[in-house]
Amino acid sequence: MRSKEAATFTQAARREQMIQATIETVAEVGFHKASLARIAERMGIAKGGIIYHFSSRDELIRAALQEVFDRLTRHMLEQVERAVSLREAVWIYVVTLVGYLDAHRDEVRLISEGFAATQNAESAEEQVQTRWSGLADILDQAVAETGRPGVDTKVLAITVSGGIDALVGEALRDPGFDLRAAGERLAEMVDHLIEPEGEFPDE
Template structure:
């Protein structure tokens, strides 16, 4: 969920009004980036969309990069909360892997505006100072841990390389989401099911 509720200003917790205003700016930033890209996202455009002055935006966010980082963190928070809840509800480790796949694809396919925020925020040409990178280990470690748990219960074969499989699944998810962005008729849910079937066939113990 949004980190604004935990933010501080000058060493003091934000007031409810400040939290609400920051959340408004973050939400508008997500919309503006989705419509105009990073280059078309400016503090003035955010201010105009909110019906306030640019100075009002700067009161909460010192720069465009800071605002984009906040928008990125909001998008990631919503994604991880959604997928995490599905994984926790899974009946077992193998089901948790499948919940991860279906949840990630389902959420991103349903929120193309969030996908563009992620893509634009992590673009090397944009100086957002976000440490996450498309190829960073953090992208596959959580899924690899789920795969390891499935191996421990023998739902998956013990010889499955969890890192390799996690990276492969991540790459497949990226490709499927890219396709869904290009083709509005693309059935992301069916694609997620197909990927789950591939994982079952390649990693399943039976």
């Protein structure tokens, strides 16, 4: 019992290390260049050692994706629930997401390239939906509140989500690009699209 718990604990810790090594390797060399050999090399072991903990590379990638997705979701929920209005929730959503991606650039390539690779391949339809459906939900309520029903919230949610990816990609490419400022400009635009009239929120 005691030893079993300890074994499970160390095993979980080892898996976590390997997931972290995967995130870092993908950030460094890109998704499809992040082979088991490179990830194992970063840990100072042979590639078979990873296969022991994860039965295949696909499963390792899936686990790493799940991890970064959970981290991001947790952070987003924490921040968005602080909003005092739905309109503000939209604003916070955009700024928080951009801010998170700006602060955790290691995870960015895994999120974008990894999602793209898995969504085209097999399952992951859940995650893909989830990608923008959270924003769509908030937008739906916010639009109902502000009373501008002319906006297609699904199209706006997809566009903003993809737009944020593109902004982050630009930031990775051009170190001089101010990503957080871009996020605020984008939030302003979205707000303008769903606002009742012409005024901006309290900032």
